[in-house]
Amino acid sequence: MTAAEPLALARSGPAIDFAQVGLVLGRTLILDDVSFRVASGSVHALVGPNGGGKSSLIKTLLGQMPHRGQLSLQWPGDPGVIGYVPQALEFDRGLPMTVDDFMAAMCQRRPAFLGLSRHYAGAIGEALERVGMQDKRKRRMGALSGGERQRVLLAQGLIPAPQLLILDEPMSALDEAGIQVFERLLLDWQQAGITVMWIEHDLEAVKRLADRVTGLNRRVLFDATPAEALTPDRLLTLFSTHPRAGGLA
Known part of the structure; x- marks a missing residue:
């Protein structure tokens, strides 16, 4: 695909x-x-x-x-x-939350600590690829630049x-x-x-x-x-x- x-x-x-x-x-x-x-x-x-x-x-x-x-x-x-991309993401930057964790929490009903469900894994990977963040999926959200976090927000707005x-x-x-x-x-x-x-x-x-x-x-x-x-x-x-x-x- x-x-x-x-x-x-x-x-x-x-x-x-x-x-x-x-x-x-x-x-x-x-x-x-x-x-x-x-x-x-x-x-x-x-x-x-x-x-x-x-x-x-x-x-x-x-x-x-x-x-x-x-x-x-x-x-x-x-x-x-209806998809929505907010202006900014407010969160505790000390949290050990990776990009994958954030996407799991935003895009699936399954608890994020259980990881990505098979149903959403492909769509999340594709969305992150389209915003140029595929290679940073294991990075902590708090370690990303403001522009990188905004790209992740764009990705979550694409699912579903x-x-x-x-x-x-x-x-x-x-x-x-x-x-x-x-x-x-x-x-x-x-x-x-x-x-x-x-x-x-x-x-x-x-x-x-x-x-x-x-x-x-x-x-x-x-x-x-x-x-x-x-x-x-x-x-x-x-x-x-x-x-x-x-x-x-």
Whole structure:
């Protein structure tokens, strides 16, 4: 089996509709009537300032935060697998946890101390190979660089093969080699028809790789193709506008 074959099976990601989604925590307005659509099988980037609500919007999509408004996933067939790659991994670096141990804990129901199950061993090996971490499977997670840990997080997001993949700043800790790995993966996902929702601060990467871009600063300030969205005027508005004070009257 080639490395590309599992991706070829993961076709037809869902479309996602956000309709007047709002979120208030305490007396703080986090999201204000957010409405836009993510097309099926597209790479859709979410950009905006820190504190603008990007990660909170992702958490509403994952069912981790209460919200008003409507949020719907339109699967082309039966509901599929949702993969998630967080921005960073917080753990005790003194733990004697190897890369294989971490992958076992994240990807299988069998307790990690029993080792990799035969059912998942092949998929885990393939995922680590695709992110360039196959030769470091026995290394302790705490001994890896930040970029290497981010590659391992990318690998766990591939198991089982997702039809919807949510990425929270996956490039933030990657070195140049890791960025190249990520960009190859993103092209693979595009070709496989996987829907990708991607929070990213690297606007040059977004311009090159995304199909569509939504600018979010509590509310949607633009939603367009990268060429239309990432203009100096629109970016200035996105990163300097404060749509509403943080507290509610």
